[in-house]
Amino acid sequence: MHIDGRRVLVCNCEETMPVDAGRLRKACAALGAEGVDGLDINRQLCRAQLANFQQALGDGEPVLVACTQEAPLFSELAAEADSQAELRFVNIRERAGWSEQATAAIPKMAALLAEAALDIPPTPAVELKSGGVCLVYGRDERAIEAAKQLAGRLDVTVLLSDPDEILPPATMDVPIFRGTIVRAGGHLGGFRITVNDYAPAVPSSRQVLSFDRPRNNVTSECDLILDLSGGTPLFSAGERRDGYYRPDPGDPVAVQKALFRLTDMVGEFQKPRYVKFDAAICAHARSGKTGCTRCLDVCSTGAITPGPEHVTIDPLICAGCGVCASVCPTGAATYQFPAGDALYQRLRTLLGGYHAAGGEAPVLLLHDTRHGEEMIDAIARTGRGLPAAVLPFALNEVTQIGLDFLTTALAYGAAQICILIEARKRDEIAGLAAQIGLTETVMEGLGYGGGRIHVIDEADPSAVETMLYDLSPRPAAPSGTFLPMGGKRTRTMLALRHLHAHAPNPVEILPLPPGAPFGTVEVDVAGCTMCLACVGACPTGALLDDPDRPW
Secondary structure (H helix, E strand, O other), rough: EEOEEEEEEEEEOOOOOOOOOHHHHHHHHHHHEEEEHHHHHOOOOOOOOHHHHHHHHHOOOOOOEOOOOOOHHHHOOOOOOOOOOOOEOOOOOHHOOOOOOOOOOHHHHHHHHHHHHOOOOOOOOEEEEOOOOEEEEEEEEHHHHHHHHOOOOOEEOOOOOOOOOOOOOOOOOEEEEEEEEEEEEEOOEEEEEEEEEEEEEEEOOOOOOEEEOOOOEEEEOOEEEEOOOOOOOOOOOOOOOOOOOOOOOHHHHHHHHHHHHHHHOOOOEEEEEEEEEEEOOOOOEEOOOEEEHHHHHHHHOEEEOOOOOOOEEOOOOOOOHHHHHOOOOOOEEEEEEOOOOOHHHHHHHHHHHHOOOOOOOEEEEEOOOOOHHHHHHHHHHHHOOOOOOEEEEEEHHHHHHOOOHHHHHHHHOOEEEEEOOOEEEOOOOHHHHHHHHHHHHHHHHHHOOOEEEEEOOOOOOOHHHHHHHOOOOOOOOOOOOOOOOOOOHHHHHHHHHHHOOOOOOOOOOOOOOOOOOOOOOOOHHOOOOOOOOOHHHHHOOOOOOOOOOOO
8 A cells, every 4th residue: 555655564563453454445545545455454564574564675665664663673674675765654553553442543543644654844954063162160079070071072171150168189180260150142062151250270279279360251152061050050941952951960860961961062963943034024123113022022042032123033042942933923933843834734634634534523632752752652551542533743842833723723623632741841831822822712703612722731641641531522623625825824814714614603803812913903094194104114014005096
């Protein structure tokens, strides 16, 4: 069987999940799969039936394997065979097959296969370079000892803030200074610090390490920072700042882990350019007047700075949470991990495929690729597994979604949406919560009823499982087939038009809460001088002059 030109191999994992070959063939055929009669369900593809995988490799066509656990083995075999076939893997076991409702999960399996077969464009990347210049910032001998461990691999300097009485080292194999960092900025390979009370160690220190006369406002640069001060982090959301490590100085294991990671942080690195920014449609400021500050209000890493006309996003600092793109009203900030409209194509394929395969009232489960996948695995291995109608949808960060994504998901036929977040991130979802509230207002106003979007922040897999099984059934809007074209506002309007066309209460005007990204401009026509200043200042083109009748 082929889906989007990919040979599909399915295994029931030693019959631990009930995969009805006939029903799966029929479901995949409804999604447009070709050669469905050739779909056989393997029992042990990774061991006794490896020949089936090797035969697929020999054909040289792209291969989609419905197994992620043994992906390293399959990849190794492909490399040994010098195969040019593109390999891709998808997990239908923990997501669908290991469930007490597995027999009803065939539409979900087919939809997951179709989603995984899509071609996803690569995300643009930015480069960072580290020469291994490392600053160890601390208060006592622990900082000096850590620096000595790094000295063989990195170019290390120690900076001690308000140090206690420290015995001078017998050999000054790492430079030691006193000082307190009062300002820090930058990123991996380009940190900048400002230090007060800065002074070098006195070489003649005898009983206690002493320092020379201090100076203030001393600046320095480094590639890496190990913060063992135990005080306030040098950066907001410091755990997301590449190249900045801040373990608990009282936890030797955490310190050693940080040292181990630091020794590998030399050379050239790439990180995704998470956000694409179009300054021309940024609504931050025009003509000396400040307008929108949504992204500035929610960015936790300090990657966004204001300017006279628009904001600036530093991709080297950006940690990829995506909240800026979520709350941006114009689409000036667009999340591009993955690039382009790939996220919406995945959404359309998953929900559309589920409906085409015979599924009803799907619940879209949004999760990240770390906590979320671990939670799903735990539910599948130790509990009842996911309900058959719950469709997991992986995101880089759940905070990257906004009104456009939520309304599009509902327009594509999601009956409800569950968003799985880590308990420790409860305080980081204010932007997402606002987008959820706006979406609920729209659904309530159109007569669909609210309460369709749920945030699940439980740390216990059994509690998450219970919440998913206890969801009250809700009817879904007819599944739309429109393409997710254009930018954020265009996609939102496409979704809203579909929802409005099928709404139980298709009102023409819907009151929205303050701060909503849609509205009108009230113009005092009698006082308007037709100077067109507003036209020139409007970043979205919502205000236009009439080319035929300028007056």
